[in-house]
Structure formats: C-alpha cells, structure tokens
Amino acid sequence: MSISEGDGRAVEGDRHGGRHLDASRDAVLCDAALRLLAQIGYDRLTVDAIATSAGAGKATIYRRWSGKAELVVDALLRHKPHPVAPDTGSLRGDLRELALRASAPTGQPLDSSVMVGLASALPRDPDLRAAFEERLVAPHRRVLAAVFERAVARGEIAPVANLDLVVSLIPALVLYRLLVQTQEVDPTFVESIIEGVILPLVLAGPVSLQSTPTY
Amino acid sequence: MSISEGDGRAVEGDRHGGRHLDASRDAVLCDAALRLLAQIGYDRLTVDAIATSAGAGKATIYRRWSGKAELVVDALLRHKPHPVAPDTGSLRGDLRELALRASAPTGQPLDSSVMVGLASALPRDPDLRAAFEERLVAPHRRVLAAVFERAVARGEIAPVANLDLVVSLIPALVLYRLLVQTQEVDPTFVESIIEGVILPLVLAGPVSLQSTPTY
DNA sequence: CAGTTACGGAACGATCTGGTATCGTAACCC
DNA sequence: GGGTTACGATACCAGATCGTTCCGTAACTG
Numbered sequence A, B: 001m002s003i004s005e006g007d008g009r010a011v012e013g014d015r016h017g018g019r020h021l022d023a024s025r026d027a028v029l030c031d032a033a034l035r036l037l038a039q040i041g042y043d044r045l046t047v048d049a050i051a052t053s054a055g056a057g058k059a060t061i062y063r064r065w066s067g068k069a070e071l072v073v074d075a076l077l078r079h080k081p082h083p084v085a086p087d088t089g090s091l092r093g094d095l096r097e098l099a100l101r102a103s104a105p106t107g108q109p110l111d112s113s114v115m116v117g118l119a120s121a122l123p124r125d126p127d128l129r130a131a132f133e134e135r136l137v138a139p140h141r142r143v144l145a146a147v148f149e150r151a152v153a154r155g156e157i158a159p160v161a162n163l164d165l166v167v168s169l170i171p172a173l174v175l176y177r178l179l180v181q182t183q184e185v186d187p188t189f190v191e192s193i194i195e196g197v198i199l200p201l202v203l204a205g206p207v208s209l210q211s212t213p214t215y
Numbered sequence C: 001c002a003g004t005t006a007c008g009g010a011a012c013g014a015t016c017t018g019g020t021a022t023c024g025t026a027a028c029c030c
Numbered sequence D: 001g002g003g004t005t006a007c008g009a010t011a012c013c014a015g016a017t018c019g020t021t022c023c024g025t026a027a028c029t030g
Helices: A021-039 A049-052 A060-061 A068-078 A091-102 A109-123 A126-153 A163-179 A187-203 B024-040 B047-051 B057-063 B068-078 B092-104 B113-125 B126-153 B161-179 B187-203
Strands: none
Touching: A021 A049, A021 A060, A021 A068, A021 A109, A049 A060, A049 A068, A049 A109, A060 A163, A068 A126, A068 B068, A091 A126, A091 A163, A091 A187, A091 B126, A109 A163, A109 B047, A109 B113, A163 A187, A163 B113, A163 B187, A187 B057, A187 B161, A187 B187, B024 B047, B024 B113, B047 B057, B047 B068, B092 B126, B092 B161, B092 B187, B113 B126, B113 B161, B126 B161, B161 B187
C-alpha cells in the first residue's frame, strides 16, 4: 500500500541524513489535486491552489514533483481504480450494479468529473493521456468486458461481436450527458442506457445478413 | 445574411458620424476564434492570438465584444449549422452520409474539434453552454432525428421508442473517441457505429428478423 | 472641407501563475 | 548534540495574459 518514491517522479537524490519525506503528505496532495481537477479542470488548476487546499506549502509540492503536469499524472496513477467487477448472477444485475457506481454521490473525486476536467488537456499531453488511459479508462473497460464475458460464459447472451464498441457505450453516453447536456447521471438515466441500448443490442443476437459481411 | 449589431454583443452606442464598423472583420475574427478554439481549446485561447491570427488589432476585437467569452459565444451563434438532413432513400445510406460529414478532413473549424476544445469550459459558463447547445448539439440531434423519422415513415423501421437516447449514440461515441481515446474519427469507425450499434438496435425486433428487406 | 470613427499595430499597467528562495520549527541520522 | 532535511508559510521574480490607450492612416458624415 505504502509507495515510497521512484515512481517516475521528480529527481530525488539519495539523501542519508535529516528528516524524511512524509509519505502521508503525498496522498493528501494527490487527493487535493484530483478534487480540484474535478472541480475547475486541468487548465485552471494552479499549484498554489493545490497546496493551499491540502494545507501545505508550495515547496512541499516541488520537493516531490517538478510541476503541475507530473503531479497530476502521479495523482492519476495513485488513484485507486474501481473495484472488481460485480457478480450478481445476471447481466442486467451486473450492469445495474455498475450503474450505481457511476452515479455515486458527488463526494469523492468521481471518475466522471475527473474525465471532464481533464478533457481539453488530454490531446496535448501524452503522459497525462497515458495515465488517464491506464487508471481511468482501461479499468472501466476491463470491468465492463468481464461482465459481458461472464454473461457469455453463462450462456445468457451470444458472444459479442464488437466488444470494444459495446464496452464504449456506457462511458460514452455518460460523458456525453455530463459534458454536452450538462445533466445529472442519475440511476434512471443509466437504467435507460441498459434497458434501451445495451440489453437490446446484446440480447437480440446477430442481426441481418448485410450487417457483418466485411469482417 | 449581413448581421449588423445588437446581437447581445458589446455595448454599442448609436454613433452617427465617422467610419463604420467593417462587418467583414466580424466574420474573419469569429472564424479565427473557432479555428484556434478547435486547435488549442478554450482555456488556452487568448485574445491576442485571435487578433494576430485574423490579422487584426486587439482594439478591433474590444470594439465589438467585451472579452473572450462574448466573442466565442457570438462566434458559435454565427457558426453555420450542418446542412439539412441527407435523403438517400435508406436509413443506412442517410447515416453513412452523416458519417462522411462527421469525418470531414480537418480544414474547417470542425464541429467535433470545437466540441473538444470547449469541453472543459462548458460547465462553468452558462452562456457558452447555451450557444454550444443551440448551434452544435441541437442541429446534430435534429438532423439525426429527422433521418430516423423518415425511415419510420418509409416503413423501414419500427418507431424508435427512445429516440432521444438513440440520437445521442453517434455524437456520444464520436466525442468519446476523440476525447478519451484520442483516436481519429475515420469512415471505418463511424461505419462500425452504424453497422454495429445503430442499425442492429433499430432494425432488430425482439427476435427473428429473417425477413429484413435488402436495401 | 472639417469632424468623427474604424483600422492595424504597438505599448502600457495590472493581474495571475509558475517556480525559487527564505525563515522558523520540527524530525531524523550519526 | 551536531548536522541535515522536511514542513508550512511567505516573499519574490519572470513570464503570460488581459483590457486599455495611443499612434498614424483610412473611411465615412454632414
């Protein structure tokens, strides 16, 4: 659980004497960074605000990271991904369970809010994008894929032809709702995705003749 | 076509003598704003950059708008929405036609790029969000809805139960691909949306559909 | 014609941000 | 204990950006 240093962070020479870096400050600073990131977005995020919000001095930040970009990347990498896939016994139940997670009350640095806050910065920072992909996107997709594959194993549905695309549906529609429509992601909304899109799609078996000729 | 002033723009006292505001400068400035917006995003967009890019002085901008926010909102409102819905005779053809538009070569201030650039700024600026909704989102949704309704009128598909959600699918998946996956929206991708999600969803009856006509 | 205003361009002061340095205190190694 | 380093806090500087102002020139009104 306790991660010391050397995670691709700022240069840290081998010190031998003197007071140690307080590892608990790392977590507090990263939490503050993610919280502010979700609130005001990456571009308006300032190092001063992170330090103040964490009750720390700026020097404490620059002792660990070389700047805002590295701090945010590290905060993403430390971010605990979603728990393992639910296993309620049915595809509908598993998807509902995931829906409840996605619409969690806004207390934690919710993945969706972090996604929105990072949105405009992703295209121009490869490191940021990589950390974003590794800690937010990929875990979501893995969990969703596992849920579908387990439904296939149960014989509940036929193997999903284009799993990558189907797995994109929930996060894409959630992001669209948050970003473009600026509406709440309540259980009712996610329910409508499950019942109106996902389940009809994967339950209705492979569709007509011309749908899949070129694969 | 020629819009003079009074569009909720900056305060413009009734002047009587002297040189007139050059209306052609308005369009040039708005085009430059949208182009830069698509390139670097709203937060990093600067008034100086817009002026320089348009070959104008900053004074020319502040004579028309009170700042960056008002300029971008006005640029969005002047932005010509997509042409009318295509009418190829079949749902698949219409959707393909829309796909070609969405994946247009990156020359113009493409709607998708503007969407990405505006993303992080939308939650905190209601005026920006309203203009965004009115000129980018709503037209897209109207065109898509029209395409589906015409397919229903032709008897090609059954009435779509949750049209609002189905109409969100294409823009949501396109946004997700651009923003989260940072991948290109090429015709192949949009084709996979049409063939793998949209058509199966609206064509598939609960079960067997061997009698699907060949379009 | 004289007066007024827009235009591109440049300069200006004010504000904000990033990153460094400093200070007094506290924690750690030898 | 002596030396070293982290910590929170503050001050400081360099650069970017904003919005304004001024300039010489051009265009329009009366």
